[in-house]
Amino acid sequence: MxxxxxxxxxxxxxxxxxxxxxxxxxxxxxxxxxxxxxLFPDVPRLIGDRDTDDYGALAAGEWDAVVDLSGYLPRHVDRAMDALGDRVGRYLFVSSHAVYVQEGLSAGNDEDSPLRDALRGEVAVLDNDTYGPSKVACEEDVVARFGSRATIVRPCRVAGPYDNQNPVTYWVRRGARGGWVALPGDPDQPVQIVDARDLAALVLRLVRDDRGGAFNAVGPADPTTLGALIRACARLGGTDIEIVPVPGPPPPLFPLVRPRSQWMGQRRGGARARAAGMPATPLETTLADIAAWDRSTGLPPLGRGYTAAEEAAVLARRAPGA
Ligand SMILES: NC(=O)c1ccc[n+]([C@@H]2O[C@H](COP(=O)([O-])OP(=O)(O)OC[C@H]3O[C@@H](n4cnc5c(N)ncnc54)[C@H](OP(=O)(O)O)[C@@H]3O)[C@@H](O)[C@H]2O)c1
Structure with a gap:
């Protein structure tokens, strides 16, 4: 294609x-x-900038499908669709589970769960208040223009090699260090992460099957918790750990920790994507591949979670059993 x-x-x-x-x-x-x-030296690269509405490079060419990974504001998708006109067959928009209302959900909530109100217009910062609502507006505009030729994919937290945000990488590294693991949250908190390779397989399956509609992309196949994920990271690293819950609130953007009121947002139903052919990489494989990739890049600073010194200070205030 x-x-x-x-x-x-x-x-x-x-x-x-x-x-x-x-x-x-x-x-x-x-x-x-x-x-x-x-990357990809043999692949044609068209240069433009969605921040400045520069889509001149899309003035010519025809494609069976466009996969939009860099659309965050309705202006982004609107101008891209203007530029492409009727020269693409299907528009697949990579959205997010941030489009859903965050509280009052039950386990297994699916693609028909209520969405947040669409946010239109420019936003200074994409944050918890603006990111999801702006994605809702993007989804609306893509569906309004492409109808049954629109496909919406809503991933939960994505994990795998090349991750540029690295919440799971933090726990992989932390598990490898062993010892007392400070957790500014609850080990029983549910966690969903989808392997980027499974997400990629779903996206390509949907465009090849010319399939419209909205699809949650969630994993792993078997429901897990934050505590189980941390223990799996320790097993991978061959260490012994003890998870030590420490009083919150967690530092900003602390990896994978969610307030209790949002836990059901980590129990979304993914049956529609599985039925469409999304594979289910085992969690242990995802973690092992992240660890190998992380080592290959030289373990750069992650910029999230506790530093070793911060964690030691937190643990000193709260030892196990205290
Ligand atoms: N990571 C997660 O856990 C997660 C979860 C849910 C949804 N998502 C969604 O996944 C998508 C992002 O995935 P990714 O970053 O991994 O995708 P990616 O396609 O691998 O990387 C982002 C691409 O966008 C291009 N880009 C950035 N700013 C641009 C601009 N102003 N104009 C034109 N191109 C621009 C970048 O190239 P240049 O810098 O060269 O322009 C880069 O190729 C987003 O839609 C996000 O909402 C992510």
Missing amino acids: RILLLGGTSFIGRTIAERALREGDAVTLFGRGRTGAG
């Missing part, structure tokens, strides 16, 4: 591009040319 990726050179898009190329699709990349500039 001829597939245009709006993005494709950082994490999720890069994983999709790799799989599409491996499986024989004709891939074109659109971006500013800043991220992953040396």
Whole structure:
């Protein structure tokens, strides 16, 4: 298939591009040319900038499907659709589970759960108040224009090699260090993460099957908890750990920790995507592949979670059993 990726050179898009190329699709990349500039040397790269509405490079060309990974504001999708006109068959928008209302859900909540109110117009910062509502507006505009030729994919937290946010990488590293593990949360908290390779397989399956609608992309297949994930990281690292819950609130953006009122947002139903053919990489495989990739990049600072010194200070205030 001829597939245009709006993005494709950082994490999720890069994983999709790799799989599409491996499986024989004709891939074109659109971006500013800043991220992953040396990747995919044989793949056509169209240069533009969604922040400045620069889509001149999309004035020519035809594709069976566009996969939009870099749309965050309705203006982004609106101008991209203006530029592409009727030269693409299907518009697959990579949205987020942040589109859903965050509280008052029950386990197994699915694609028909209520969405947050759409936020239109410019926003200064994409944060918890603006990111999901702006994605709702993007979804609405793509569906309004492409109808049954629109596909919406709503991933939960994505994990895997190339991750550029690294919440799971934090726990993989922390498990490998062993010992007392400070957790500013509850080990029984449910956690959903989807392997980027499974997400890529779903995206490509949906465009090849020309399938419209909205799909949650969630994993792992067997429900898990934050405590179980941390213990799996320790097993992977061959260490012994003791999880020590410490009083909150957690530091901002602490990896994978959620307030209790939002726990059911970590128990979303993914049956529709599974029925469409999304694979289910075992959690242990995802963690092992993150660890190998992380080592290959030289374990750079993650910028999230506790530093070793911060964790030691927190633990000193709250020893196990205290
Ligand atoms: N990570 C998660 O856990 C998670 C969860 C749910 C949903 N998502 C969604 O996944 C998508 C992002 O995934 P990703 O970053 O891994 O995708 P990616 O496609 O691998 O990387 C982002 C791409 O967007 C391009 N880009 C960035 N700013 C741009 C601009 N102003 N104009 C044109 N191109 C631009 C970048 O290239 P240049 O820098 O060269 O322009 C890069 O190729 C987002 O839609 C996000 O909402 C992520």
